Amino acid sequence: MTTTLKPRVRFAPSPTGPLHIGGVRTALYNYLFAKQHGGTFILRIEDTDQTRFVPGAEEYIIESFEWLGITFDEGVRVGGDFGPYKQSERKPLYQQFAQQLIDSDWAYYAFDTPEQLDEKRKDYEAEKKNFQYDNSTRLSMTNSLSLPKEETERRLASGQPFVIRFKFPADKEILVNDLIRGEVRINSNLLDDKVLFKSDGMPTYHLANIVDDHLMEITHVIRGEEWLPSAPLHVMLYQAFGWDAPSFAHLPLLLKPDGNGKLSKRDGDRLGFPVFPLQWINPETQEISSGYREMGYLPDAVINILSLLGWNPGTEQEILSIDELVKLFSLDKISKSGAKFDPEKAKWFNHQYIQKQPIANLAKSFDHQLKAKGIHASIEQVERAVAMIRERVHFLTEFWDQGYFLFEAPKEYDQQVVKKRWKENTPDQLRQVLAIISSVQPFNKETAHDEVVAAIQRNEWNMGQVMNCLRLSIVGAAKGPDLFDIIDFIGVEEVNARVEQAIDRLCPEN
RNA sequence: GCCGCAUUCGUCUAGUCGGCCUAGGACGCCAGGUUUUCAUCCUGGAAAUCAGGGGUUCGAAUCCCCUAUGCGGUACCA
DSSP states (O other): OGGGSOOEEEEOOOSSSOOOHHHHHHHHHHHHHHHHTTOEEEEOBOOOOGGGOOTTHHHHHHHHHHHHTOOOSEETTTBOTTOOOBGGGGHHHHHHHHHHHHHTTSEEEEOOOHHHHHHHHHHHHHTTOOOOOSTTTGGGSSBTTTSOHHHHHHHHHTTOOOEEEEOOOSSOEEEEEETTTEEEEEEGGGSOOOEEEOTTSOBOHHHHHHHHHHHTTOOEEEEEGGGGGGHHHHHHHHHHHTOOOOEEEEEOOEEOSSSSSBOOHHHHHHHTSOSBSSOEEOTTTOOEEOBHHHHTOOHHHHHHHHHTSSBOOSSSOOOOOHHHHHHHOOGGGBOSSOEEOOHHHHHHHHHHHHHHSOHHHHHHHHHHHHHHTTOOOOHHHHHHHHHHHGGGOSSGGGHHHHHGGGTSOOSSOOHHHHHHHOOTTHHHHHHHHHHHHHHSSSOOHHHHHHHHHHHHHHTTOOHHHHHHHHHHHHHSSSOSSOHHHHHHHHOHHHHHHHHHHHHHHHOTTO
C-alpha cells in the first residue's frame, strides 16, 4: 500500500481573488494528512487563466496561511526541487506534453472559434438538445480529425488560432476510485472532448494539473467535490500519458448557513460572519469583505472550526489543537455530504479558545486596541484587565467593549438602568458608601465589600438599588465583572471622581 | 435537459462489518441555579417514526431496488 510511502500532497489555488474558508479547509485537510504521515505539503499557484488574475491574491493566500500557522514544505515562496511552483512560469512544459498527446493520437487540433461554438450550442438549445464536442460530433467540426492533413498543417503554419482537445475514446467505462466516495463509474460517451490547451498558449486546468501533479510526484489529490465530475477526464489523461494516477479524495462542499447552496463570497457579509480568513478589499471596487482575523477570531479556533466541518475524530471531543488534529485526522472519517457553516457554533469555539489562551497573548491584542484609542497602560495593567474580563469575551475585538471602564470613565449611562435604579436619595447613598470605601486603609476589596454591605443593611437600603447605582456610576451600564474588583483596579480616587461625575450628570437639579 | 454525488434533531455530527439505538454528543433554544449587574459557569428539558416507498431478514438508521429532494458539473474558469 501507499501508506508506507511518504505522501506528497498539494494545495493549488488560483489567484483570482481572496481565498475563502472552503479553500482553507481543503488546504487544512491536505496539511493534516501530510503531517500525520510525515509527508510533504506543497503550495502551487494555478494561474493559467490570465483573464481572471487579480493582483494581490497570491500575497493574500500566503498571508492567510501564515496567520493560520499552516506551513508549506515546498512551493511558491518556500521553494523546493520540483519548481517552479507557479504554473505561468511552467508554460513551455505544457506545450511539450500537449504535443505528446497529439503525437500519440490522444488529442487533436481544433480551429472552431468561440463564436462558432456558441452558435452551435444555441442551435442545439433551440431544438432542446445539448451540444457536446465529443466522438459523435467532432467529425462535423473544424479540426485536425475532420480536415485533410495538408489543410491542418496549412492552418497551423499560417498562425491560425487553435486549441488542443482531448480525444475521448468511445464507449469506455471509466472508473474513479475515490477515497471518500468509493468507486465512481462513468461512460466515456457522456464526456466531451475537453480543451487541454488554449489558443492563448496556456494550458487549461485539466492539462496543467495532471502534468504538474505527475511531475511533482503528488501521491494524493485531496480537493473539493466540485472536481468530482472532471475526475474521469483526469484518470483518462493519466492513462493517455501512461502515468500512474494519484489517489483521489473529493471533499464535501461547505454550504451557506441559510438555504443549500455552496458557500460564496457574498454570503458572509450578508449573514454577518466572515467567509475569508483575512479582510479583503477588492482592488477594483474597493468593496470590503470581512475576515476572521479582523473580526477577532483566534487562528487556532478557526482551524478547529474548519476541521470539524465534514470530519470528526469519532469521539466526543470537539476542542482539538492542531497537534491533536494531526494525530487524529483520517480520510475515512470525512463525511460525504455538504456541511453548513454555523456562525453561532463558531462563536462558541472562539470563546473556548479565548479562555485557554495565555493571558500575555490576549493582553497584546487588547493593548493594540487601547493604543489605537490613545490609552497607554502598563502591560501588567492590561494583563490584569484581561484576566478580569476574558470570560465574557467571545472575540478579541470585544475586549474594549467589555473593559473600557477599566481605563476611562463612562461617557454615557444606560438609560434603562438609570430609569430603574437611580432614585432621589441615590447621591446621598453613594457618597456615604464612598466614605466607607475610602475609610478602608489600605484598600482591601473583601473588607470594603463587607463594610459596604453592612452599611446598606444597617440603613435598611435596597441592596440592588445601591449596588447597581454604584456600578452605573463606575461602568455606565449594568455589566462587567465584580464591582470591588473594578474598584480595586481603578482605585478609590477614580471611583470618587466617577461617582461625582454621575451625580452631576444624572441629577440636573443639583 | 443530461451526467454525477448526497439525504440521521434547526445546525455540525455519532452510528465502522444489521441486534448493546426506547438513535448518543455538541452548538443554538427553553427552564432553573450561581453571579444582588451583564457575560460566563452549573443542572435539567424540548428537539430526528434515521427523506419517502418497497423488499431481504427472526431483527435495518445500518443491505438491495425505486421515487423524491438538494447540491455539484455540463466554458478556450479554476
